[in-house]
Amino acid sequence: MTSAVELRSVVKQYGSAATRMTALSGVDLSIRPGTFVSLIGPSGCGKSTLLRIVAGLEEPDSGDVGVHGVSPSEACAAKLLGLVPQTPALLPWLDVRANVVLPSRLNRAAARRRRRILEEREDVAPVDVDLLLAKAGLGDAAHKLPAQLSGGMQQRAAIVRAFALRPDVLLMDEPFSALDEFTRESLQDQLLDLWDDLDTTVLFVTHSIAEAVRLSDTVVVMAPRPGRIVDVIDIDLPRPRNARLFEEGRFHAYEDLIRERLHRAWHMTDAA
Ligand SMILES: Nc1ncnc2c1ncn2[C@@H]1O[C@H](COP(=O)(O)OP(=O)(O)OP(=O)(O)O)[C@@H](O)[C@H]1O
Ligand SMILES: [Mg+2]
Numbered sequence: 001m002t003s004a005v006e007l008r009s010v011v012k013q014y015g016s017a018a019t020r021m022t023a024l025s026g027v028d029l030s031i032r033p034g035t036f037v038s039l040i041g042p043s044g045c046g047k048s049t050l051l052r053i054v055a056g057l058e059e060p061d062s063g064d065v066g067v068h069g070v071s072p073s074e075a076c077a078a079k080l081l082g083l084v085p086q087t088p089a090l091l092p093w094l095d096v097r098a099n100v101v102l103p104s105r106l107n108r109a110a111a112r113r114r115r116r117i118l119e120e121r122e123d124v125a126p127v128d129v130d131l132l133l134a135k136a137g138l139g140d141a142a143h144k145l146p147a148q149l150s151g152g153m154q155q156r157a158a159i160v161r162a163f164a165l166r167p168d169v170l171l172m173d174e175p176f177s178a179l180d181e182f183t184r185e186s187l188q189d190q191l192l193d194l195w196d197d198l199d200t201t202v203l204f205v206t207h208s209i210a211e212a213v214r215l216s217d218t219v220v221v222m223a224p225r226p227g228r229i230v231d232v233i234d235i236d237l238p239r240p241r242n243a244r245l246f247e248e249g250r251f252h253a254y255e256d257l258i259r260e261r262l263h264r265a266w267h268m269t270d271a272a
Pocket of ligand 1: 227
């Protein structure tokens with residue numbers, strides 16, 4: 001089966017000869033379709049760089065990147081990729097519903113490309129945007145402007161917008177980092193519901209160990225200088241993952257394992 005996302009020997013450097021720094025050094029990663037994968041690691045270890053490369057916003061210096069066997073730019077043209085950036089970036093002059101619907105208008109050419117890449121016979125079914133908004137708790141806010149929403153509501157609108165594309169691969173860069181604990185937990189639940197409903201592959205960046213364990217099938221631990229993958233940990237916990245599970249020893253055992261690997265990653269440098 002073709003991977004939903006595949007990186008092979010990906011290298012990305014920034015700066016001139018004198019200031020050269022290696023943001024990603026020989027990154028290999030293969031993500032199975034329909035799985036939820038989190039990236040976790042110290043600040044500056046290349047998580048956002050990796051996401052931007054998969055999104056086709058940056059080119060690697062060397063190595064190969066594939067999204068369902070095609071290049072990121074082809075995947076974007078076929079509207080296979082959705083990106084939820086760290087800040088919601090809604091268009092201020094459009095109401096919530098219009099913001100959500102805008103990028104999801106799938107033109108015929110994009111639909112044809114998508115079918116060809118995924119080897120599907122039928123066009124992807126359009127998403128019921130109003131149902132998605134309601135599920136995200138934004139039913140009453142559909143006709144409000146972004147400026148009339150709280151930060152958490154704007155985040156949710158950005159998430160719904162990405163899902164409305166029905167992306168096959170959803171890239172999320174710390175989407176919940178600015179939210180309070182309760183809003184965050186509620187959005188995690190909504191994200192898992194949507195992921196389950198829409199059968200999407202998710203690549204999710206977070207600094208929260210609990211969030212990574214709670215959401216993911218696989219947690220990828222990265223280390224800095226140079227940015228690289230140091231551990232890939234499969235989270236073998238049943239779904240749906242509910243409040244009771246979060247109190248169980250096996251949930252905390254995964255948290256402890258990742259904390260320990262992360263701790264090691266903090267102390268890893270070229271020199272070490
Ligand atoms: N456009 C750029 N020009 C120069 N250096 C860059 C650029 N983008 C990223 N970097 C550098 O590459 C490294 C990786 O950055 P990146 O943003 O991917 O880290 P990150 O893991 O997402 O960190 P954080 O957790 O703080 O968001 C950092 O050292 C950063 O300074
Ligand atoms: Mg980042």
